[in-house]
Amino acid sequence: MTNEYLCNVQNLFFTYGGKKNNPTLEDVSLQLKKGEILGLVGESGSGKSTLAKVMTGLFKEDSGTVECGKTAMIFQDSYSALNPAKTVEWLLHEVQRLQGVKDKATRQKEILKMLDAVELEEQYLNHYPSELSGGQRQRVMIAMALLSKPEVLIADEPVSALDVTVQKQIVSLLKRLSHKRNLAVLFISHDLRTVYELCNRVIVMKNGKIVEEGAKNALYFNPKEEYTKALLTSAGIDWE
Amino acid sequence: MLSVENLKIEFFDHSLPETAVDDVTFTMGEGEILGIVGESGSGKSLTALSIAGLLNRGDITKSGDIVFNGLNLLHCKRSELRKLQGKDIAMIFQEPMTCLNPVKRIGWQVEEALRVHGEKDKFKLKEEAIKALTDAGLEDAERIYASFPHQLSGGQRQRVMIAAAMISKPKLLIADEPTTALDVTVQAQVIELLRRINREKKTSILFISHDLSLVRQLCQRVLVMKDGKIVEQGEAEDIFANPQEEYTKELIAAIPVVKKPN
Ligand SMILES: Nc1ncnc2c1ncn2[C@@H]1O[C@H](COP(=O)(O)OP(=O)(O)OP(=O)(O)O)[C@@H](O)[C@H]1O
Ligand SMILES: Nc1ncnc2c1ncn2[C@@H]1O[C@H](COP(=O)(O)OP(=O)(O)OP(=O)(O)O)[C@@H](O)[C@H]1O
Ligand SMILES: [Mg+2]
Ligand SMILES: [Mg+2]
Numbered sequence: 001m002t003n004e005y006l007c008n009v010q011n012l013f014f015t016y017g018g019k020k021n022n023p024t025l026e027d028v029s030l031q032l033k034k035g036e037i038l039g040l041v042g043e044s045g046s047g048k049s050t051l052a053k054v055m056t057g058l059f060k061e062d063s064g065t066v067e068c069g070k071t072a073m074i075f076q077d078s079y080s081a082l083n084p085a086k087t088v089e090w091l092l093h094e095v096q097r098l099q100g101v102k103d104k105a106t107r108q109k110e111i112l113k114m115l116d117a118v119e120l121e122e123q124y125l126n127h128y129p130s131e132l133s134g135g136q137r138q139r140v141m142i143a144m145a146l147l148s149k150p151e152v153l154i155a156d157e158p159v160s161a162l163d164v165t166v167q168k169q170i171v172s173l174l175k176r177l178s179h180k181r182n183l184a185v186l187f188i189s190h191d192l193r194t195v196y197e198l199c200n201r202v203i204v205m206k207n208g209k210i211v212e213e214g215a216k217n218a219l220y221f222n223p224k225e226e227y228t229k230a231l232l233t234s235a236g237i238d239w240e
Numbered sequence: 241m242l243s244v245e246n247l248k249i250e251f252f253d254h255s256l257p258e259t260a261v262d263d264v265t266f267t268m269g270e271g272e273i274l275g276i277v278g279e280s281g282s283g284k285s286l287t288a289l290s291i292a293g294l295l296n297r298g299d300i301t302k303s304g305d306i307v308f309n310g311l312n313l314l315h316c317k318r319s320e321l322r323k324l325q326g327k328d329i330a331m332i333f334q335e336p337m338t339c340l341n342p343v344k345r346i347g348w349q350v351e352e353a354l355r356v357h358g359e360k361d362k363f364k365l366k367e368e369a370i371k372a373l374t375d376a377g378l379e380d381a382e383r384i385y386a387s388f389p390h391q392l393s394g395g396q397r398q399r400v401m402i403a404a405a406m407i408s409k410p411k412l413l414i415a416d417e418p419t420t421a422l423d424v425t426v427q428a429q430v431i432e433l434l435r436r437i438n439r440e441k442k443t444s445i446l447f448i449s450h451d452l453s454l455v456r457q458l459c460q461r462v463l464v465m466k467d468g469k470i471v472e473q474g475e476a477e478d479i480f481a482n483p484q485e486e487y488t489k490e491l492i493a494a495i496p497v498v499k500k501p502n
Contacts, residue, residue, distance in 0.1 A: 043425070044393055044422050044423045045392075048393075049393060076394045079337055080338075123258075126254060131251075131253070132281075133280055134285065134334045134417065135280025135281060157394065157421065160421065163277070163278065163450050166279075167494070168494045171496075190427070191451075192498070193495065193496040193497070193498055196498045197496040217500075220498060221500050221501075230425055231425060234424035235424045236453065
C-alpha cells in the first residue's frame with residue numbers, strides 16, 4: 001500500500017451465494033487518505049453495508065483488491081452486534097484487553113473518557129445490551145470501535161438512532177479524531193445533512209455501483225447524476 | 241380513542257430502582273398523527289411498547305392508565321389484550337432484527353397477524369403479503385417474500401416490518417423510528433404511505449422519530465420527551481416555530497444546515 005492511502009479498494013466484485021449474474025457489488029473502487037472523512041450514501045439495498053463488510057474482511061471479495069489499515073467497524077444493527085450476555089462495562093474492557101492493555105485502572109480511565117465523549121452516563125456500565133435504548137446501544141458500539149484505536153473507522157449508520165443534539169456531539173468527536181489522530185472514516189448514512197456537516201468527500205451508490213463521487217460541495221451543489229439529484233431533492237436540499 | 245394517564249415505568253433489576261417513564265399523560269384522537277421526539281433514552285420506546293401491551297416483565301412495574309377505545313390496557317385480561325394486538329393495534333419496531341424471527345422466511349412473518357386472527361387461505365395470505373410488501377416500497381416483493389431476515393439490507397428489513405404492521409389495517413399504528421434505515425427517496429414513499437392509510441382508513445399513528453423535519457411534515461401534534469417526562473407538547477407548527485423549552489430549542493438548533501458556499 002502506498003503511504004498516501006490508509007484504505008485502497010480496487011475493482012471490487014462481490015456476490016452473495018446463488019445470484020451469480022447479478023453482483024451485489026460491481027467494480028467498486030475507492031480510496032481513503034489519512035484524516036479523511038468519506039461519506040457513502042445511496043439507495044437502500046444498493047450494497048453499502050455489504051461493501052463495509054467486505055472491507056473489514058467479514059466477507060471475501062470475488063475479485064478485486066481490498067487493502068486497509070487497522071480497521072474498526074460500527075454495525076448498522078447494534079442489537080445483533082453486541083454480545084447480549086455481557087455488560088457494557090465488560091464489553092468496553094474486552095476491546096482494550098484485545099489491544100493488549102493489561103492494566104485495569106488504565107482501561108477504566110479510558111472507558112470513562114470515552115463515555116464522556118459519546119455522552120453516555122456512567123450508570124449504564126452495569127447494563128446489558130437489552131437494557132439500553134436504541135441510541136444508548138449505538139453509543140456503546142461507537143465507544144467500542146474507538147477504544148480499539150483504529151486507523152480506519154467504518155461506520156454504518158452510526159448516528160441514526162440518536163437525537164440530533166447527541167448526533168452533533170458524535171459528529172464533532174469524529175471530526176476531532178480525524179484531525180488529531182489522522183483517523184480515516186468511511187461514514188455510511190441516509191442523512192444527507194449530517195453527511196454534509198461531517199464529510200470532505202462523498203460517494204453515491206446505486207445497484208451495487210458507484211454512480212457519482214466528488215468533493216462535498218461539488219456533489220451537493222453541482223450533481224451530475226439523476227439519482228443524486230433525486231436524493232438531494234427528497235432531502236429538501238436546494239441544490240439548484 | 242387513546243388516553244395515557246400518569247404512566248410510570250420503573251425497573252428493579254439493578255441495585256437502585258430506575259424510573260424510565262415518569263408521569264406521562266397524553267391523548268390521541270381517531271385519525272390523528274401524533275409525533276414523539278426527544279432525547280435518546282428518554283422513554284419513547286418504552287412508552288410505545290407499553291401501549292402495544294408488549295412490556296410484560298417481572299423486573300418492571302408499570303402504573304397509571306392506558307385506555308384504548310374504553311379498554312384499560314394496563315389492567316385488562318391478557319386474552320383481551322391479545323385480541324387487539326396485531327389487529328387493532330400494530331407496532332413497527334425500532335430494531336427490526338430484534339423482532340424478526342431469524343429462521344422464518346419473510347413471507348410467513350408478514351402474514352403472521354392475519355393468520356393469528358383467523359385467515360387460513362394460503363393464496364389470500366400470500367396475495368395480501370405481496371401487496372403489503374409492495375405498498376411498503378419493496379419492488380422485488382417476490383424475492384423478499386422468500387428471503388430470510390439476514391439476507392436483507394437494513395432498509396429492506398425496516399420495510400418488511402412496516403408491511404407486517406400494516407397488513408391487518410390497524411386502528412392504531414405505533415411506528416418507532418420507522419424510517420431511519422431508509423434512503424430519503426424511500427423515506428418520502430413511506431411517509432406518503434402513512435399519510436394515505438391515515439386518510440383512507442382513518443388509522444391513528446403514533447410516530448416516534450429523531451428526524452424533526454419528518455415529524456414536522458407528517459404530524460399534527462408533537463410531544464417532546466426528556467428524562468422520562470414530557471417537557472413540551474402542542475401543535476407541530478407552534479412547537480417548531482416557537483419552542484418554549486430550552487431542550488426543544490436545542491433540538492431544533494442542532495439540525496445541520498446545508499447551504500451553498502459563496
Ligand atoms: N446475506 C445475504 N444473502 C443474500 N443477499 C443479501 C445478504 N445480505 C444482503 N443481501 C442483499 O444484498 C443487497 C445489498 O444489501 P446491503 O445490506 O449491502 O444494502 P445497503 O446499501 O446497506 O442498504 P440499507 O441502506 O437498506 O442498509 C440487498 O439487495 C440485500 O437484499
Ligand atoms: N431492562 C432495563 N433495565 C434498566 N433500564 C432499562 C431497561 N430497559 C431500558 N432501560 C432504560 O430505560 C430508558 C428508556 O429507554 P427507551 O428505550 O424507552 O428510550 P428511547 O427514548 O426510545 O431512546 P432511543 O431514542 O435511544 O431509542 C433508557 O435509559 C434505558 O437505559
Ligand atoms: Mg445497510
Ligand atoms: Mg427507542
